[in-house]
Amino acid sequence: MTTDFHCHLYEPIFDADRDEVIARAKAVGVTRFCCDASKESDWTLIEKLYKRYGAETIRPGFGIHPWFADAALPGWQERLVEKLNQYPDAVVAEIGVDWIRRTHDPFDVQTKTFLEQMEIARDLNRSVTIHCVRAWDKMPALFNEFGKFSPEITLHSFSGSILDAQWFLSRYNAFFSFGVEIQSGKRESLMQTYKFLLDNAPTSIRFESDSPYMPLIKGTRNEPSNIISYI
Numbered sequence: 001m002t003t004d005f006h007c008h009l010y011e012p013i014f015d016a017d018r019d020e021v022i023a024r025a026k027a028v029g030v031t032r033f034c035c036d037a038s039k040e041s042d043w044t045l046i047e048k049l050y051k052r053y054g055a056e057t058i059r060p061g062f063g064i065h066p067w068f069a070d071a072a073l074p075g076w077q078e079r080l081v082e083k084l085n086q087y088p089d090a091v092v093a094e095i096g097v098d099w100i101r102r103t104h105d106p107f108d109v110q111t112k113t114f115l116e117q118m119e120i121a122r123d124l125n126r127s128v129t130i131h132c133v134r135a136w137d138k139m140p141a142l143f144n145e146f147g148k149f150s151p152e153i154t155l156h157s158f159s160g161s162i163l164d165a166q167w168f169l170s171r172y173n174a175f176f177s178f179g180v181e182i183q184s185g186k187r188e189s190l191m192q193t194y195k196f197l198l199d200n201a202p203t204s205i206r207f208e209s210d211s212p213y214m215p216l217i218k219g220t221r222n223e224p225s226n227i228i229s230y231i
Helices: 018-027 041-053 066-071 076-086 107-124 136-146 162-171 188-200 224-229
Strands: 002-007 030-036 058-062 091-098 128-133 153-155 174-178 205-207
Touching (some): 030 091, 030 224, 041 058, 066 107, 091 136, 136 162, 162 188, 188 205
16 A cells, blocks of 8 residues: 555546546555645645545645745735644645746745745644755755754655755655656656665655646646556
8 A cells, every 4th residue: 555645636627536536546555645735725625635535545735835825815824824733634735946937936935935834834743745846956045044844844746866865864854755757767867866765765755646737648637546657
């Protein structure tokens, strides 16, 4: 049995057959799903999944994705704390920084929102799932500014270097989540990092589908059962 460490099963594209999607995943051994929010409006949808399928199946993640940091409504911090207090097994997710979207969502807004969510997670002793795209060189400074953090850190769709992995391993309770990219093996630097972790820190490796995104076949809907093809 395995866990899909990052997915978005609350997305409307699953509304017509969500039960079947979950059943297909469980049939191949994917039995738990880490459903991470992108924006505040997702939190209620994740709550509904949690109440329908239970804690053994759904691990909720409440947070604000960097793409939506500039659209966060005033008071989101208090509402996030309230939601996390309602669900003691929830994590703070999906949070982080994304340099590709800097023209849409200013990097200073992203970093402020990210650090505020890290502080909430630290105060409540909650794990986090971090989204980082083309900003690995900025992570040490952000974490040094933030300070100590003891809960688990899952680095979603990890694309950093071996040095980035070593930096996190030496300082934090870090886990590295990989998706479909490792199936093709086309990204040499990513495969080198993956092999380094396999050889040196195999228990730090996690797998994710990021469904319905990142499909095995372009133009199709991804789903959690597909991670069996690359774990």
